[in-house]
Amino acid sequence: MTMDQLRYFYEVAKCLSFSTAARNLYISQPNLTKYIANLEKELGLKLFDRSTHHCALTEEGEAFLRSTEYLFYQLNSRVENTKLRARNPFSVVTIGLARSELPPRAFLRHLNGKNKGSTRRYLLQEESYLRLIERLREHQLDLIVTTDRNVRAMKELDYLTLRPFEMLLAVHNANPLCASQRLLPGDCGDEMVFICVPEGKLTPFDRMEEIYWKTGVRMNLSVVDSPADVLSNAQVGAGVGIVPDTMDLTGYRDLSFYRFEPWQGTEQVLAWRREEKRPEVLELIEEVRAMAPFVQPSEVPIPGEPGKP
Numbered sequence: 001m002t003m004d005q006l007r008y009f010y011e012v013a014k015c016l017s018f019s020t021a022a023r024n025l026y027i028s029q030p031n032l033t034k035y036i037a038n039l040e041k042e043l044g045l046k047l048f049d050r051s052t053h054h055c056a057l058t059e060e061g062e063a064f065l066r067s068t069e070y071l072f073y074q075l076n077s078r079v080e081n082t083k084l085r086a087r088n089p090f091s092v093v094t095i096g097l098a099r100s101e102l103p104p105r106a107f108l109r110h111l112n113g114k115n116k117g118s119t120r121r122y123l124l125q126e127e128s129y130l131r132l133i134e135r136l137r138e139h140q141l142d143l144i145v146t147t148d149r150n151v152r153a154m155k156e157l158d159y160l161t162l163r164p165f166e167m168l169l170a171v172h173n174a175n176p177l178c179a180s181q182r183l184l185p186g187d188c189g190d191e192m193v194f195i196c197v198p199e200g201k202l203t204p205f206d207r208m209e210e211i212y213w214k215t216g217v218r219m220n221l222s223v224v225d226s227p228a229d230v231l232s233n234a235q236v237g238a239g240v241g242i243v244p245d246t247m248d249l250t251g252y253r254d255l256s257f258y259r260f261e262p263w264q265g266t267e268q269v270l271a272w273r274r275e276e277k278r279p280e281v282l283e284l285i286e287e288v289r290a291m292a293p294f295v296q297p298s299e300v301p302i303p304g305e306p307g308k309p
Contacts, residue, residue: 005039006072008032009047013065016055090121093280096141098129100227101246103145103268104163104294110287120280133157136271142281143272147246151271159271160285163294166266168249169258170234170241177240183258185219185242192239193219194230231255 011021012032022029040047047061057065095111097103111122127135132144133151151159169185171177177188185193222239224230230241234255243249246268249257270288272281 001039001042003075005035006068006075008035009039009064010069010072012036012048012055013057013061016057018050018055090119091280093120093122093142093278093284094140095122095124096127096132096135096144096146097124098132098146098148099126101129101145101147101244101268102248106291106294107145107162107270107288110291114284122284133271136273139273142276142278143270143284145268145270147244147266147268151269156274157271158274159269160289161293162268162270162288163292164267165244165246166259168243168245169260170231170243170252170255171258172234172237172240173254173256174237175240178256180258184260185240188219188240190220192222192233194222194224194233194239194241196224196227196230196243 008021008025008027011025012018015021015024018032018036019029022032025032036047043064045060045064046058047064049056049058111124114120114122125141127141129146129148132141132146133148133154135141136144137154137156145162147165151157169183169188171183175191177183177191180187220239222233224233227243227247230243231247231249231252233239234241235252244266245257245259249255270285270292272285276282276285
């Protein structure tokens with residue numbers, strides 16, 4: 001299946017007319033009919049019901065449209081972005097960032113300063129946690145900010161530590177547990193404890209035990225899809241939550257946060273390809289290397305810490 005075949009399929013699916021689609025695509029109708037017939041033969045599916053005066057998607061065609069629509073959008077978007085970059089007077093460096101994670105504020109301020117009065121532009125682009133490394137290796141991103149420890153095991157990648165991060169226990173202010181100045185996950189008794197496993201990441205249950213059950217107390221763990229879901233459940237009193245302090249927590253004033261000892265190697269890093277040659281990328285790496293690791297002051301009150309209630 002080629003990009004052209006997908007493009008022709010989508011145009012016919014949009015128009016529900018081979019003649020109109022052929023005009024929009026600037027090809028002849030017989031050629032368009034042949035392309036669609038070849039696609040159907042390749043897939044072993046009948047995508048359209050067609051007659052002299054009628055064209056409609058079959059059930060198989062509807063299913064194929066739903067399953068490939070996002071893929072087509074992504075491919076088309078990247079082609080257009082490539083064309084725009086070729087015409088763009090700016091030299092662009094794209095930095096991937098996992099959804100729900102924030103880089104250190106000092107790092108963001110540094111990028112802001114570099115983007116002023118320069119023909120270079122340093123852009124941040126959100127991506128799935130699991131796809132960050134893949135997109136860096138495929139040259140779709142120039143740098144990534146990530147907490148994924150797999151970066152360290154990849155010989156083709158290099159990295160530097162931006163900052164260590166810690167885990168926080170989130171508890172609703174109305175929960176009696178908030179009377180404590182210090183609180184650990186094992187102190188939560190019968191409370192449901194919400195945690196997030198990055199989308200699509202398979203974490204063995206014994207690994208969860210290693211991370212969260214250091215105290216020897218079994219907890220009622222519930223795995224949800226995102227750190228935001230963890231905090232939403234804590235907000236409605238469904239239980240307590242465990243999140244990394246790389247999140248933006250300023251909007252959660254009805255929750256109290258308690259630090260607890262993380263497992264080893266909890267660092268947010270800046271990673272790049274070892275083969276990287278672009279001067280604008282290498283320049284940023286050396287500037288950040290001279291500044292890091294960053295100290296990220298907490299933006300939320302942490303009970304028991306100096307100057308905090």
